[in-house]
Amino acid sequence: MDINNLQRENIKRLRPYSTARDEYKGQASIFLDANENGFGSPLEQNYNRYPDPLQLDLKDAISKIKGVPIENTFLGNGSDEAIDLLFRAFCEPGKDNVIILPPTYGMYEVSADINxxxxxxxxxxxxxxxxxxxxxxxxxxHTKLIFICSPNNPTGNAIIRTDVETILANFKGLVVIDEAYINYARQKTFIAELTEYSNLVILQTFSKAWGLAALRLGMAFSARPVIDILNKVKPPYNINQATQDLALDALKNVDQVNEWIKTTVQERDLLSIALATLPLVKKVYPSDANFILIAVENAAQTYGALVEQGIIIRDRSKVTLCEGCLRITIGTPTENKTLLQALKSL
Incomplete structure (x- = not known):
């Protein structure tokens, strides 16, 4: 498949902005090319220089963990930036369309509407x-993108692998698999399939298992032509230096992250069993994520009662196919215990 023919005509002709750091790469003693403040920053650490626009050191560290080459990796200001750029690069406004599969992550539709x-x-x-x-x-x-969230948000289940492969093999556009919750899943990532399908885009994030939601750092993995196009249309310095530095430090703590994942999965299974015993819970849906979807007698009332006790969950009862449902993130063992006690008291 020729990915370059999928992109918008104006993007094919686009000459990307050339930064000072694009034009000179290397070591020097005096940098007078980027109109920076040469005196430094009013902070302990200097942030007066522009960051690497392609985040090569960070991508190299990610590559060692994920097994994906740097040239197949894009980093965005959250996965939301990658989602938005896919629309901007590949979808002609007012002409092309995308397919989403409700109930699913809400930003796919929001990005489509914006674009x-x-x-x-x-x-x-x-x-x-x-x-x-x-x-x-x-x-x-005119269908350019299909978004598949697996494990799915808000339902928590992984999508059957052979069904996803059927779409990958038969669709002429890009298949975007959002794996934000893959660290908690029994099913393995689609990363191994990147070499097999040139139209596969995988989204992952540092916001969940890595505990870095406040940094806003998302990853997209795909064939080189897709990554090249995303790099062409992204803002020049889309990942700031502080985020790059902190993410590099975090990547040294894989054992800690794996321990959190293990505990979260154990707590998810324990919480699922405990929730199923409560009279107000009608159904506990199986989960491959770090949250559980439950159906209750009165979702709005249950949500409100928990808010009064200082416990905030997510009311998903107005979402397609999730009528009467609440979504509960797996917390610490103490938080989960407190939640159960509060639900028992209702």
């Missing part, structure tokens, strides 16, 4: 799996 791109919704089946026939019917020659 004036038609959204075609194909609801998941009652078991929260893909409606392959519905997806096939929704496609036409």
């Amino acid at each position: 004036n791109v038609e959204v075609r919704k194909v609801n998941l089946l009652p078991n929260f799996q893909l409606d392959l026939d519905g997806i096939a019917e929704a496609m036409d020659e």
